[in-house]
Structure formats: C-alpha cells, structure tokens
Amino acid sequence: MSNNEKLSANIEEYLEAIYKISQNEKIVKTSRISKDLGITPASVSEMLKKLDKMDYVNYSQYKGVKLTGNGLIVAKKITRKHRLLERFLRDILKLKDHILHDQACEMEHSLSDDAERALCQVLEHPDKCPGDRVIPACDLKFTTCEECMSRKEEEVNEVGKRNENLIPIMELEDKQKGKVSFIRGDYKVIRRLLDMGITIGASISVIKIAPLSGPVEVAIRGSKLAIGRDIACNVFVELIE
Amino acid sequence: MNQTINNKTGKTTEEKSNTENSNGQDVPHKDIVIALAGNANVGKSVVFNELTGSNQIIGNWPGKTVERAEGKLHFEGQDIDVIDLPGIYSFSTYSMEEIVSREYIAFKKPDVVINVVDASVLERNLFFTIQLKEMNVPMVVCVNQIDLAKQKGIIIDTEKLEAALGVPVVATVAIRGEGLHELMEVATQVAYNKKKNRKTTLEYGAEVENRIKTLNNLIESKNLDLGYPSRWVAIKLLENDIEIRKLVESKSRDVVNAAFNLASEIEDIHKEPSFAVIASERYFIANQFAHGAQLQSDIKITFSERLDRLVTHRVLGYFVSALVVGGLLLWTFIVGDFFSNLLTSAFGFFHPVDPKISGSLVTILYNGAFGGIVAGVTLVLPFVIPFYLMLSLIENSGILTRVAFMMDSAMHKIGLHGKALIPMILGYGCNVPAIESTRILETRRERLLAAFAITFAPCAARTIVILGLVAVFVSVWWALALYVIDIAVMFMLGRIALKVVPGETSGLIMEMHTFKVPSLSVAAKQTWSRTKSLIYVVFPIYIIGSALIQGLYAIGLLTPVANFLAPITVVWLGLPVIAGVVLIFGAVRKEFTLLMLVALFGTNLAAILTPIQFIILALVSMLFIPCLATLTILLREFGWKATVSIALANIITALFVGGIAYRIIDLFKLY
Numbered sequence: 001m002s003n004n005e006k007l008s009a010n011i012e013e014y015l016e017a018i019y020k021i022s023q024n025e026k027i028v029k030t031s032r033i034s035k036d037l038g039i040t041p042a043s044v045s046e047m048l049k050k051l052d053k054m055d056y057v058n059y060s061q062y063k064g065v066k067l068t069g070n071g072l073i074v075a076k077k078i079t080r081k082h083r084l085l086e087r088f089l090r091d092i093l094k095l096k097d098h099i100l101h102d103q104a105c106e107m108e109h110s111l112s113d114d115a116e117r118a119l120c121q122v123l124e125h126p127d128k129c130p131g132d133r134v135i136p137a138c139d140l141k142f143t144t145c146e147e148c149m150s151r152k153e154e155e156v157n158e159v160g161k162r163n164e165n166l167i168p169i170m171e172l173e174d175k176q177k178g179k180v181s182f183i184r185g186d187y188k189v190i191r192r193l194l195d196m197g198i199t200i201g202a203s204i205s206v207i208k209i210a211p212l213s214g215p216v217e218v219a220i221r222g223s224k225l226a227i228g229r230d231i232a233c234n235v236f237v238e239l240i241e
Numbered sequence: 242m243n244q245t246i247n248n249k250t251g252k253t254t255e256e257k258s259n260t261e262n263s264n265g266q267d268v269p270h271k272d273i274v275i276a277l278a279g280n281a282n283v284g285k286s287v288v289f290n291e292l293t294g295s296n297q298i299i300g301n302w303p304g305k306t307v308e309r310a311e312g313k314l315h316f317e318g319q320d321i322d323v324i325d326l327p328g329i330y331s332f333s334t335y336s337m338e339e340i341v342s343r344e345y346i347a348f349k350k351p352d353v354v355i356n357v358v359d360a361s362v363l364e365r366n367l368f369f370t371i372q373l374k375e376m377n378v379p380m381v382v383c384v385n386q387i388d389l390a391k392q393k394g395i396i397i398d399t400e401k402l403e404a405a406l407g408v409p410v411v412a413t414v415a416i417r418g419e420g421l422h423e424l425m426e427v428a429t430q431v432a433y434n435k436k437k438n439r440k441t442t443l444e445y446g447a448e449v450e451n452r453i454k455t456l457n458n459l460i461e462s463k464n465l466d467l468g469y470p471s472r473w474v475a476i477k478l479l480e481n482d483i484e485i486r487k488l489v490e491s492k493s494r495d496v497v498n499a500a501f502n503l504a505s506e507i508e509d510i511h512k513e514p515s516f517a518v519i520a521s522e523r524y525f526i527a528n529q530f531a532h533g534a535q536l537q538s539d540i541k542i543t544f545s546e547r548l549d550r551l552v553t554h555r556v557l558g559y560f561v562s563a564l565v566v567g568g569l570l571l572w573t574f575i576v577g578d579f580f581s582n583l584l585t586s587a588f589g590f591f592h593p594v595d596p597k598i599s600g601s602l603v604t605i606l607y608n609g610a611f612g613g614i615v616a617g618v619t620l621v622l623p624f625v626i627p628f629y630l631m632l633s634l635i636e637n638s639g640i641l642t643r644v645a646f647m648m649d650s651a652m653h654k655i656g657l658h659g660k661a662l663i664p665m666i667l668g669y670g671c672n673v674p675a676i677e678s679t680r681i682l683e684t685r686r687e688r689l690l691a692a693f694a695i696t697f698a699p700c701a702a703r704t705i706v707i708l709g710l711v712a713v714f715v716s717v718w719w720a721l722a723l724y725v726i727d728i729a730v731m732f733m734l735g736r737i738a739l740k741v742v743p744g745e746t747s748g749l750i751m752e753m754h755t756f757k758v759p760s761l762s763v764a765a766k767q768t769w770s771r772t773k774s775l776i777y778v779v780f781p782i783y784i785i786g787s788a789l790i791q792g793l794y795a796i797g798l799l800t801p802v803a804n805f806l807a808p809i810t811v812v813w814l815g816l817p818v819i820a821g822v823v824l825i826f827g828a829v830r831k832e833f834t835l836l837m838l839v840a841l842f843g844t845n846l847a848a849i850l851t852p853i854q855f856i857i858l859a860l861v862s863m864l865f866i867p868c869l870a871t872l873t874i875l876l877r878e879f880g881w882k883a884t885v886s887i888a889l890a891n892i893i894t895a896l897f898v899g900g901i902a903y904r905i906i907d908l909f910k911l912y
C-alpha cells in the first residue's frame with residue numbers, strides 16, 4: 001500500500017466514523033471520535049484540522065465537527081461499501097457476527113466501484129446492514145434498482161455519477177422538502193410506491209416520524225401517507241432549497 | 242343529521258312510486274348495473290349505503306377473500322343493482338382487490354361506473370380516475386366530501402373537471418345525502434347512453450403516447466379478443482403488467498415482443514423503467530386536471546389537523562391509542578357482557594340450556610340444536626354487534642389509521658403491522674368476527690398470521706371456563722395466571738408462526754385520511770350487514786354441531802373415544818377419563834366444558850376433580866382447539882390446509898403446555 005493510499009484509507013475511516021456518529025448526534029464531538037477510533041484526542045484534532053482544510057468537514061475546536069457536502073459524499077460511499085461487505089460476509093460467506101465489522105473495515109478501502117455494484121446486485125440491493133443500520137444509496141445516476149439490473153457493466157459509465165447528496169426520507173428535517181430521486185427495492189416495492197404517488201421527481205416532505213422506529217408520515221401530492229420505516233429507508237430524496 | 246337522511250330517502254321513495262304509478266314516460270325497463278369504484282376511504286361505502294339502504298348482500302367474490310357488497314335500489318321506475326368494488330389506488334399491482342375490480346369492470350361490463358373521489362385529495366384520486374377512463378367504461382365521477390374540502394379551503398370547479406376528463410362530474414356530500422339524487426340521474430342517463438362520455442383519450446407525453454399508439458395499432462390489427470380495451474392492454478404491456486403480459490403471450494408473441502422493444506425505447510429516453518415513466522406521467526396528468534379544477538384559497542389549519550397532531554403526538558399519541566384500544570375493548574366487554582347475561586337469563590327462563598345427556602334421542606338432538614342457537618345468540622351476537630358498531634365508527638372517523646400509525650413498530654415483533662392490532666383486540670371478545678376482520682390487512686400471509694394468533698386469544702367463552710373452573714374451585718390468582726399464560730402462548734406462537742409461514746412482511750403504506758365525524762346510520766348499516774353475513778355462517782354450524790355431539794354422546798359413541806384418548810388425558814395430563822368427553826364437547830363451544838361437567842356431576846365439582854385437575858382442564862380446554870364456529874370462519878377465509886394446520890398447532894400446543902404445566906405444578910408442589 002503506498003503512502004497516498006494509506007492516507008486516503010485513513011481519511012475514509014475518519015469520515016465514516018463521523019458519519020456514523022452524526023446519525024444520532026447533530027454535532028460530533030472530538031472526544032466521541034477519539035473513543036470510536038481508539039486514537040488520542042490530540043491526534044484526532046490534528047486530523048480534523050487537516051480534513052477541514054481539504055473541505056471534508058467544518059471543524060471548530062470547541063463545538064465539534066460537521067461533514068461538508070464533499071465529506072458526506074466520501075463518507076456515504078465508504079459506509080455503503082462497509083455495510084454491503086458486512087452483508088456479503090454474513091449472508092454469503094456465512095461468517096459469524098463478531099468478525100463482520102473488522103473484516104469489512106479491512107476490505108472496504110480496496111473495494112472498487114464495479115465490485116460494489118456487483119455486490120449490491122448479488123445481495124439483491126439490501127437496505128440494512130447486519131447491525132440494522134441503513135445502507136446509503138449508490139452514487140450512480142439510476143432512479144431505481146430495476147434499471148441497474150438491466151444495464152451491463154460497460155454501460156454504467158454512460159449513466160454517470162450523481163453529485164447530489166441523497167438522503168432517505170426519514171432523514172428530512174421539519175420544513176425541509178425533498179425531490180424523490182431514487183427508489184431502492186424490487187419491482188413490487190417500487191410499483192406500490194409509484195401507485196401511491198411517490199414517483200421519481202415528485203416533491204415530498206416529512207410531517208412527523210413515529211417514535212420507536214415507527215412509520216414516517218409524509219406529505220405528497222396534496223395528501224398524507226404513512227410509510228413504514230422499512231420502506232421509508234428505501235426512498236431517497238434530494239433536498240430542495 | 243339523521244333527519245336529513247331520512248327526508249332524503251323519503252323523497253326518493255316518493256318519486257319512485259310516482260313514476261311507477263304514472264308509468265306514462267318512456268322509461269326503459271331494463272335493470273341496470275352500477276359499479277362504485279374509487280380509492281379507500283373516500284366515502285364510497287357511504288354512497289353505497291345511502292343508495293341501497295338496508296337492501297344489501299355482503300359476501301365474497303367467488304374464490305377470493307375479498308368482500309363483495311351488492312345492493313338494490315329503485316330509482317325513477319328503474320331497478321338498479323349497485324356493486325361496491327373494493328377501495329383501490331390503481332389497477333397495476335397484483336392485490337386481489339385490484340384484480341377483482343379490473344376483471345369485474347372488463348368482463349361484467351357494468352352499465353355505468355361511478356368513480357367516487359375525495360374532493361380534498363383530488364390529485365391522488367384522479368390517478369385512479371385516469372386508469373378507469375383507460376378501461377373505456379361509461380362512467381360518472383362523484384366528487385365527494387366537498388364540505389370537508391371547503392373547510393380546508395379547496396373549492397372544486399366541477400365543470401372544468403368535466404371538460405378535462407370528458408365524463409360527467411357531480412359534487413356530493415354523501416354523508417348528508419346531498420347531490421346523490423343528481424348523481425343517480427346522471428348515472429342512469431349515462432347507462433342509457435342519453436349522456437355520453439366523450440371519446441377523447443387522455444394523452445401521455447409524446448415519447449410515451451406515440452409508442453402506446455404504435456402498440457395499440459398492432460394489437461387491433463391482430464384481433465386478439467382479450468376482453469380488455471386494446472389501448473388499455475397496450476399501456477399495461479408497456480407498464481410490464483405480468484398478468485396482462487401472460488394473457489397476451491398466450492395469443493400473440495409478436496405483440497409481447499413489440500411491447501418489450503417499445504418499453505426499452507422509453508427506458509432509453511427517460512433513463513427510468515417504463516412503468517415508472519408511465520406512472521409519473523399519469524400523475525402529471527392528474528396534477529394538471531386537479532390544479533385546473535381546484536381553487537385553493539389560503540390553507541386553513543382545521544380542527545381535524547389539530548386533532549391529528551394530538552392523536553399522533555410522540556407521547557400523547559400512545560395514550561390516545563391505548564384509550565381507543567382499551568375503550569373499544571371495554572365497550573365490547575361491558576356492553577357484550579350485559580346483553581349476554583340478559584339474553585342467557587331470558588333463554589333460561591323459557592327453556593333450560595344445559596347440555597342434556599339422557600332421555601330420548603329426539604329430545605337430546607333437539608336440546609343440542611337449541612343449545613347451539615342459544616350459544617350463537619347469547620355468546621356471539623352480544624359481543625359482535627357492539628364491537629362492529631364501534632369499530633365502524635372508529636374506522637370511518639379516521640382514528641383507526643392513527644392508532645395503526647402509532648402501533649406499527651410494536652406489531653412488527655410478530656410480523657404484522659399497525660393495522661393488525663384491531664382484529665387481535667376483537668379476539669378477546671369473540672374469535673369469529675376477529676378472524677373475519679383480518680381482511681383489513683393487505684396480504685394473505687398477514688391475515689393468516691393474525692388469524693393464527695387470534696385463535697389463542699382468551700375470548701369471552703374461554704374466560705367463562707377459566708372463571709367457572711379455576712376462579713371458583715381453585716383461586717382467582719390461578720385464574721389470572723392462566724390468562725397470563727394464554728397471552729404469553731399467543732405471543733410466542735405468533736413469533737414461531739412468523740418463522741414458519743414463508744414470505745416477507747409487507748411494509749406499511751397507508752393514506753392518512755382527514756378526520757371526520759362518522760355517520761351513525763352508516764355505521765349501523767355496516768354493522769348489520771356484517772353481522773348478517775356472520776349469522777349465515779355461524780348459526781347453522783352451531784346448531785348442527787351442538788346437536789350432533791350431544792346425539793353421539795347419548796348413543797354412547799363418545800365413551801369409547803374418551804377411553805381411546807385416555808393415554809393422553811389420564812397419563813400425560815393427569816385428568817380423569819371423562820375429561821376426553823368434556824373436551825370434545827368443549828370443541829363445539831368452549832363454555833360447554835364447564836356446562837358438561839355440571840351436567841354430568843352436578844355443581845359440586847370439587848368432589849370430582851383435584852385443584853390441579855381443574856387448572857389443567859381449564860388450560861387445555863382454553864388452548865386445545867378453536868371452537869367450531871372459529872374453525873368455520875377459518876375455513877371460509879383460508880381454506881382447508883390452513884384451517885387443519887391451525888387446529889393441529891392448537892392441539893399440539895394445548896397438550897404440550899398442559900402436560901408440562903401438570904408436571905411442573907406436581908413436581909414443585911405449587912398446589
């Protein structure tokens with residue numbers, strides 16, 4: 001492994017950790033990262049300053065750290081690879097739960113994008129990792145998994161990558177509006193959502209989220225829908241300002 | 242409000258008799274058939290109830306567990322059949338409701354389809370209207386609940402909508418009977434071709450539209466005789482509808498191949514699967530029509546929205562849900578118990594209802610049959626009627642969807658979602674209507690899982706056994722313990738069933754309708770028709786089963802059976818031999834377990850059974866087989882295989898739990 005690669009793997013680890021923590025906490029504290037990665041707070045601060053310069057995070061010494069748009073893209077990509085790998089190790093290689101995480105951590109940095117897509121297809125576009133966390137959407141410009149399944153490897157370059165940040169609808173905050181951009185899942189799920197008006201390009205906002213991983217209530221097409229969390233984590237939107 | 246409805250119905254009857262008497266006009270005397278179609282919860286069943294009154298038959302679609310409601314109405318000298326199609330959002334997915342609806346419309350060809358739409362969510366409703374229009378049926382659009390829309394600040398211009406859709410549009414407030422007369426006038430005119438639907442087709446964007454036309458021309462040139470309109474078939478093929486593709490494939494491979502190529506062309510242009518493109522464009526048309534026809538003044542925060550915030554509040558919401566569920570349960574129990582006691586003593590006054598085991602065969606058979614009627618009247622009806630009434634009110638008001646919303650995550654533990662809570666609660670009153678009401682769930686798997694769990698729910702009759710045997714002869718605490726064991730068994734088996742029954746849990750996608758004040762008369766009519774259909778199923782079984790088992794016992798056929806069962810009853814469960822007979826009786830009606838013992842040994846049961854035997858007998862009889870009426874309803878809803886499996890699971894569980902409990906109690910000298 002060259003120095004450069006080592007550096008980027010290190011960056012990826014940091015961004016991944018920050019992303020994971022930020023799922024539960026708005027502002028990520030240095031101490032939390034240091035605990036997660038098992039690195040001293042001083043070295044973490046050092047690294048965060050570097051990341052801030054590279055425009056991956058916004059870092060202020062006392063408040064904590066937040067991912068920038070760029071940072072989010074890298075963080076989601078690596079998180080996605082990590083969680084897909086965990087699924088692969090468990091579902092296909094039948095490894096025991098306690099080795100999944102460390103093994104996936106090792107593999108994620110060298111997993112190519114083509115391999116990531118193949119993995120996703122083999123696993124039939126899974127939505128959650130073994131730890132029940134949502135796997136982020138892929139960064140290819142597909143609107144549904146159906147399309148991805150029907151494309152050959154060489155055609156994928158034509159499709160291109162998306163620059164926008166996609167978030168599942170339940171991560172929309174109060175008063176935020178999103179444009180439905182990607183629906184994950186098989187034909188049946190997509191079909192049901194389309195029939196209920198959740199079509200690609202439709203604008204959607206969250207009214208409320210039931211506690212205890214309950215359903216999400218959204219406003220779409222002048223009506224209100226309750227969507228179970230299992231389905232909601234497969235509907236991805238782009239924020240509309 | 243009731244007053245208005247009565248006035249309205251009164252008026253219609255009056256007009257009807259006038260035309261009948263005069264008979265002068267050239268009223269064509271052919272019966273017409275009207276089908277009501279539309280999304281769920283738009284007031285379609287209110288329209289249906291208002292039109293047909295109590296003149297309805299509720300049954301099943303042939304071979305399907307989809308409720309079929311049919312009613313008759315006499316309007317201006319016409320006999321009119323009204324069919325209430327299930328509430329659906331689209332013709333595309335493969336739910337039974339959607340297939341039933343589209344096959345009915347295509348093959349039975351009703352004279353006119355009344356498409357009921359909710360004025361306050363026009364865009365979503367028009368998505369379905371467009372698909373109906375594509376089916377090429379004579380239709381009328383009924384824009385319902387315009388009062389609720391007005392409260393939200395939405396006014397619908399029906400003329401504009403009419404112009405856009407090319408079909409007549411009538412505005413109504415069905416719950417108050419407003420506009421229904423006009424609706425029927427327009428509908429009959431359409432049925433008799435006096436008023437025509439415009440032949441215009443609703444066009445998609447050019448890339449899609451051209452391909453629909455190409456495919457349509459190809460289908461027409463082939464003369465395939467599919468039963469469905471060719472343009473509709475063309476659209477469905479481009480949408481990759483599996484049912485339609487199979488149908489067409491059996492007649493012409495060329496068409497299917499052409500459709501496949503055209504669909505990939507659409508996919509190349511739009512970079513989206515063609516079914517998604519078509520759904521998006523259809524919603525686009527719906528959006529255009531809706532916005533063209535509706536005037537949205539400032540959005541008002543209505544009372545209903547404030548109520549909504551309370552009911553789904555992250556803390557208070559649970560409280561409200563508990564209140565609704567608990568209230569429904571208490572209401573059913575208290576009212577049910579009151580009437581049950583009242584009716585039992587009324588019957589007892591005229592005729593003894595204890596099982597008879599001696600005397601001539603005729604009197605025994607008669608006594609058994611009579612006992613069956615009494616069981617139905619005193620045990621099922623008193624619980625079913627108040628429950629259905631309250632359920633109907635809660636359902637129509639929109640509270641039920643909120644409860645389902647709040648309870649969704651809890652129900653996931655046994656593979657069901659929020660909506661399944663309702664049937665499970667009902668199971669505490671009586672299993673029979675509980676199983677029937679599992680129809681509110683989407684998939685057969687969910688219905689089956691819920692029904693299975695319900696067969697363990699401690700219903701009113703089981704409560705009688707627990708109280709009568711254990712609370713009286715052992716102690717109240719042991720009775721309570723049995724109740725707790727029952728609920729634990731129900732939950733555990735629910736989880737096991739989840740693993741055993743194949744398939745995935747379908748997630749929740751549910752429209753959150755606006756709150757509204759439910760109509761008591763609609764609820765009453767729904768209650769009555771639901772109860773009526775239940776009576777037809779349950780009563781004959783009760784009567785025949787009850788007579789048969791008493792007869793069999795009287796001619797001495799059950800004693801050998803009891804002896805045959807002795808290894809299980811005596812050795813494994815530690816009960817006396819006669820327990821076999823008692824348990825068989827209990828299969829007819831759970832509370833027969835108790836009555837039978839009393840009939841055999843008198844009221845001093847403590848002399849016959851030890852406390853442990855009371856506990857074990859109550860426990861086994863509680864779990865061991867769904868009663869005859871429950872089995873009947875299971876059979877009707879799920880077929881032989883499922884019913885037999887459920888019954889076997891019940892028996893095995895009962896014997897397993899009973900045997901283990903006997904040994905534990907005996908070993909640890911718990912009693």
